[in-house]
Amino acid sequence: MKKWGFLGLAAALTLAACGGSTDTASDGGPGTSGGASRLQTVLSRGQLICGVDGGIPGFSFVDESGAYSGLDVEVCRAVAAALFDDPNAVEFRRLDSTERFTALSGGEVDMLSRNTTWTISRDTSVGMEFAPTTFYDGQGMMVRVDSGITDLEDFAGRAVCVETGTTTELNLTDQMRRLGVEFEPVVFQDADAAYAAYDEGRCEGITSDKSQLIARRSTLPNPDEHTLLEVTMSKEPLGPLTVNNDSAWFDVVKWVTFGLIQAEEFGITSENVEEFLGSDDPNIARFLGEEGTLGTDMGLPNDFMYRVVTHVGNYGEIYERNLGSESEFNLERGLNDLWTNGGLLYAPPFR
């Protein structure tokens, strides 16, 4: 039985090899096979390859000059700073929502920082490894102000635009099933096409993470004509991720992310980090790599967090720059504040 399965597979793979059209089988390459950690690959390459969305202002956005900005982008820069002491040693790859996991598991990118929701099935059956959440979000629904729609029940017989390959697609179905509302999903591969279709009236509503809706609203022709409904359909913890079964590399991404949070808790910023050097507090001395071997144990230079904070800053700085008071969105910290301030951000001890 097994033999026949393999024969079928063999035939199909030959087809794939000739057609060269699947993005999984043809992208194996010598770089991804073998037992060595991705960490070695990245270090010897001298550059980090990071998968981002690139179309969401505030998270990852490419401006006219081709420069990337946003919270997701800065997480990539933080990892690059920890590895190479250079936040610009990153190559960004724009990935759409269906490409992202295959790109990561195929080895095309080293990590994803692409507003990806942490779910159990992605962690287990899809084969991903989620680093700490960098943005706690919830799913919302955007409608036109003049449509008269006030809650989800109003969508009976109406159409909702949604991006494929996202958790929002599933949550929307769950919510509507729970409410018993028959609606029409119009599922787009490309977020830009989905928002264009919403804008010209194909759908009465468009659903996505609230932060994304707010960011996208700013790019619509008349932002004031659109409003977000007062519903939160789901929990959407967004964060960076790496591929399964590579602990060494996963640890680096995980602890750099935790480091950003811990730096804010210590009150270390890109401006005052020099003052903390030579600190009497052993916690801070360990954190900045002046004591102990926290960095070298992980395969990084011992002062990796000093590098990160110098180049990128702490989590609070990143947030304010891209989403908070220094940005056009002016989002409250809310859940994305330190645990000491009533938020959910909490880093385990650096010891």
Next chain:
Amino acid sequence: MVSHSDDTQKLSLKRVLRDERFWKIAFQVITALVVLLLIAFFIGNLNANLTRRGTAFGFNFMRNPAGFSIGESAIRYLPNDPYWKALLVGFSNTFTLVVAGIALTTVVGVAAGVASFSQNWLLYKLSRVYVGLVRNVPLLLQLFFWYFAVYSNLPRPENQISFVGIVYLNNRGVYIPWPATAQLALFGVGVVIVGAIAAFFLWQWHLKIRVATATGGKPQLYGLIGLGVLVAAIVVFGLNWRIPEEVEGGGVVGGLRLSREYVASLSALVFYTSAFVAEIVRAGIQSVSKGQWEAARSLGLPAPSVMRLVVFPQAMRVIIPPLNSEYMNLTKNSSLAFAVAFPEIYSIANTTFNQTGRPVEVFLVLMATYLVMCLIITLVMNQLNRAVQFKER
């Protein structure tokens, strides 16, 4: 003595190396080895990667509930149906798109191809401009054009367009009359097919009698007319048609709604493929020698009959093989409809592998589906090709 046998051995080796038959077999063996090694490499690579990720190859996930909704479906589907059902829905949508696409492409393509021989200046130019324009623009671009430029300019449901009160158009889609149930629709199609076959044989009978006796054949002609009236009556009155009706404040109830996604995809596919078919038809007609045209005209046949009875049947020999590959192109290109949100099988497969993290398995299913569809088209077209070839007796 020893040196002599050595010589013969060397000679025989040389002889083998110079033998054409040896090399023929050797190349076969080498090719087979290379192919096998390639396959082994790919399987080994896949296995290594799957093991590294901690997943095993298998199709059991197909039985898990899909959990996503699908906008339109030819078969009944609920979000808690399994993945295989969702893929089946995708296939049914692809199927309706491909079948309608092939039928319309044949009509539009042949019309455009024949028009390029028209004596009518406007018709001729129109055909040339259409082919030139459409053949040279990428299909994906045309899809977006139809979806975002053509059909988005249709009015909102509040002030929709209506054609004599039975067909409605708005930016949601097109609403057409449709038989009350799927069984009735199939019954209608069956009646038309049976009627057409019967009519064909009646007409052959009529012609045979006409050729043999130069008169008569009247009963067959009446039979033909009667058959036509009967089929028309069944189709018009027997299918319990549901006519779309406008509701107060915009919108439509009843009838069949062809979503804007479907209509846009169909339009793009049909007009794109038809341009290629038009060129194939033109080439086919041009391949018929000038003498055939002249001979037909000298028999006193009017221009439409020259085309219909003499030139076109001969052109078919040249048209059918490349037409086969255009039909296959249309089938495969239908996967691009996912870009304008039509839930065909590629789109559903995309969501499925993204949700389950099983791209290899899902893509195998996808490849097999397109392969089978294309093989069926080829099978049918080969039969057709055999029928129109010269009969050498």
